[in-house]
Amino acid sequence: MRIAIISDLHANIEALNAVLSHIADQKVQDIVCLGDVIGYGPNPRECIDIVKNGRFCLMGNHEEAVMFYGEDFNEKARQALEWTKEQLNSPQYDRTSNYEMWNFLGSLEESRTEGDVMFVHGSPRVPTKEYMVPTDVRNREKMTEIFSLIPSLCFVGHSHIPGVYTDNFQFLGPDKVGGTYTHQGGKALINVGSVGQPRDGDPRASYVVFDGRSVRFHRVDYDVRTTMDKIYATPGLPNYLADRLIVGR
Numbered sequence: 340m341r342i343a344i345i346s347d348l349h350a351n352i353e354a355l356n357a358v359l360s361h362i363a364d365q366k367v368q369d370i371v372c373l374g375d376v377i378g379y380g381p382n383p384r385e386c387i388d389i390v391k392n393g394r395f396c397l398m399g400n401h402e403e404a405v406m407f408y409g410e411d412f413n414e415k416a417r418q419a420l421e422w423t424k425e426q427l428n429s430p431q432y433d434r435t436s437n438y439e440m441w442n443f444l445g446s447l448e449e450s451r452t453e454g455d456v457m458f459v460h461g462s463p464r465v466p467t468k469e470y471m472v473p474t475d476v477r478n479r480e481k482m483t484e485i486f487s488l489i490p491s492l493c494f495v496g497h498s499h500i501p502g503v504y505t506d507n508f509q510f511l512g513p514d515k516v517g518g519t520y521t522h523q524g525g526k527a528l529i530n531v532g533s534v535g536q537p538r539d540g541d542p543r544a545s546y547v548v549f550d551g552r553s554v555r556f557h558r559v560d561y562d563v564r565t566t567m568d569k570i571y572a573t574p575g576l577p578n579y580l581a582d583r584l585i586v587g588r
């Protein structure tokens with residue numbers, strides 16, 4: 340099994356297309372998506388259209404919020420959420436096409452386990468909502484509980500910060516592992532980073548290729564300016580959502 344794992348596309352079609360063309364050279368059989376296909380960015384429909392052809396896609400907190408209610412969303416995220424909802428219901432598209440969008444969202448699972456590898460958007464404990472961030476390695480209670488739920492490996496997204504959490508309470512960023520993490524037994528939780536809105540200070544799109552044992556972290560340049568200009572030109576999306584793309588925060 341050699342798969343590409345993507346997450347947190349956030350309706351950024353320029354980033355997604357750049358990642359897909361990079362993936363085309365990686366000899367992978369399948370693409371797996373860990374959720375947050377939509378939210379924040381200007382092209383939710385286009386991103387859903389692409390992702391629905393992957394092997395599977397999980398539910399992120401943004402999919403959950405657009406279908407139910409984003410009670411834990413801040414003001415700017417909620418504004419983007421309302422705009423996204425309008426796009427998915429837009430009378431500019433025929434009804435069948437809108438149904439397809441909502442059917443896709445309604446079909447997403449919260450987590451999936453294949454063999455001893457688990458996939459989830461946030462964390463195994465609270466699948467769509469809980470963040471795993473580097474400082475969590477100091478929170479032994481949280482780490483221990485989360486690792487007790489992992490068979491061997493667990494892939495997550497959600498925090499938009501790529502890296503590896505080990506069962507001896509370490510966080511290793513992609514650079515720390517020389518770009519490739521090779522699993523040698525024990526347990527590990529791997530954050531694949533974000534395609535459409537990186538937050539680790541590097542604006543390039545992030546994703547990984549997994550061959551059953553090794554995880555290769557990739558960063559891909561894309562036309563950030565085009566995405567930013569689309570956001571600036573969309574009154575329903577706060578400018579801040581464009582500003583942060585160029586700095587990767």
Ligand code: ZN
Pocket residue numbers: 347349375399497498499
């Ligand atoms: Zn996200």
